[in-house]
Amino acid sequence: MASSEDQYDSDDGMDDFMDRFKTEGYENGFSENNWEEEFDRVPMFMKKAPEVIDPKIYPELACIQAMIHDEDRPPEEQAKSLKDEGNVYFKEKNYKKAILSYTAGLKKKCGDQEIDTVLLTNRAAAHFHLGNMRSALNDAAAAKKIKPDHLKALIRGVQCCTELRNFGEALQWCDEGLKAHPKDKKLLELRAAADKNKRAAERDARKAKAKEKKLHGEKEALLAAIKDRGIKFLKSHQRGSDSKDEGSSAAISQLSLDGLSSQEVTGAQVFLDEQGSLHWPVLFLYPEHQQSDFISAFCENNCFIDHLAVMFGEELPPWDADRKYHPQNLQLYFEDEKNETLFQVHLETPLLKVLQHKRFYVKGGTPSFIVLVDGSSFRKQFVTGKKIQGL
Template sequence: MEQSQPHAAAEDDLDSFLEKFQSQPYRGGFHEDQWEEEFDKIPLFMKKAPSEIDPKENPDLACLQSIIFDEERSPEEQAKTYKDEGNDYFKEKDYKKAVISYTEGLKKKCADPDLNAVLYTNRAAAQYHLGNFRSALSDVMAARKLKPTHLKAIIRGALCHLELKHFAEAVSWCDEGLQIDAKEKKLLEMRAKADKLKRIEQRDARKAKLKEKREQNQNEVLFQAIKARNIKLVLEATGEDEDSSLDSASEDEDSASDGLSAENLYGARLRLDYQGRLSWPVLFLYPEYSQSDFISAFHEDSRFIDHLMVMFGEMPSWDSERKYCPDHLEVYFEDEDRAELYQVPPTSTLLQVLQHPRYFVKALTPAFLVCVGESSFRKNYLRGRKVHKVK
């Protein structure tokens, strides 16, 4: 009996395929020198899943993923699958991917509050390891709304408060957890640590408050001392590009005394000794050479010549002409509002000059200009400027 024509054609095609198969090597087979790479493409043997799955590159893995996360499965089943995936990532310490998996699980909005509480709590743990303590705290609070007695959520919330230096809140969360399990070791240890840190924080706050109070009292004493001497201060401007002068007759004494005990740019400050005498940080400027000297404590009863004798007892290195001798120096202060200079007698005390009607102390640091008398620089420097002599 003859074979039908279709069957004969099929056999011919099969014979043709076998002949071709025997004559040509199979191109999809494993290569001995690349067997590890080939095995790593098979989901069962993968050492690590790729961060992004391309169906063309990993068709087997894409197929498995579509089966695992089949949208036809219930939200609870899908959320649980994402939870398990997140747990695997967490064990591998891949916390970023764990956060993503737990988030996907929460997006399923399943009706199981316990499962959602676990997803929030686990995501909080991953966020905690990433250093995102506020995000972690937000998650444990969401978990506790669903399950108030969830002990893991309470423990992780207390940890977050501890990291955020919310010591009182950490103690409170530990107390709530210990009401559920009075022997929970982590809570007991954490509570002891948080309570200790809370007490230290409270102690430091009390010290800071006492220090602030002392500084306020010191500022008030300093202000009263300045007021009694009729010394005028220039305060920092409150408006744009403006300075506001405040003399001792001002009624706003609280604002005037603010910052009187603060250090200036040179690290010195105005001081009042036990005899009630003021010592000022004072700046000397030498415009001829763009040089300066800073005296951290110029006693108000000291004379200018006394300091000049000390500063120029030995010639400074920048005075190459050796002309800055104490007896030849002239001291001035500037009235910037009037663009005028006032020559100060070297035998004057600092207090006598600060009490001058046209002297205003800026930044709590009196400043003076020093030039060599009868020098060419001094003549050019003073040319066109009005100069008054202080008696």
């Protein structure tokens, strides 16, 4: 037993130590400049776990991690430690690392259904927050298989199905959950939302089907109207060919609405109005000036002069420097490239009559016409070597 004298000597030594501490300080102590950094190295006070745990910088944390991954401990303890590690990452919203920890815990195959269920449910939550809905749903289903009444797994399964827009499946999850938890507020809310979304999706599907049916009917009516008028089309690979199928009625029946779309950037296409008249996108070409005009809806019953009188009325286009493109000076042609023939079209002719001409073919969904100035030197040069016929 220590004597009173020994006790006195010990106390006296402490006094000397405290006196030195006041003047010399503690060489390993925190300073005003580094105390926050030092505290952040202590596991208890860390705000966020480091990406890489260096034992020299984080000795305490490295020791804890070594304990967590100690292979000599029972699988249940290892799985629980990995679950806790994953929870820390989850709270920090580091969902990828949380998934790794939960997965490592599941690989321990500890046999504890409670731990495995929580690991699966927590991993489902991490996948959910990363947007991996299918993986989250798989984990929720696996957790439910172990514990069919596990509330968190049931709720997560409903949420995943809802995000995946599988509202019928979401309702099934809700109904299973409500058997075990009939008064759970969250499940009741999710079921009401899933039922509402399911009804809305079914309504939208019916509308889409009706719209598709209507469009199909309009397409069939349009193609029938074109076929009845005997209007012929020329595909790009047929241009200048000797194919006997060129513009045939068989080719007409194979047309689609996409094939009738204009190749112009407007994307306009022929349509059938309520009165049964076709309206065509039409292209006027002015080769003398390398210019063009595009009319998106030229009614088949209108005459060419109806449009040209507007385009070349009081205000002439800026590219017409000589001011010669007046309606009374203009000549209109369509070209039969195969026979190198220009067919002159009278300006008072309706569009339909030209479209029905035996040598007129609609190319690229857009009837096109050449506009020249009567008596101009360019017209003379342009028609040289070509045959000219009237309608």
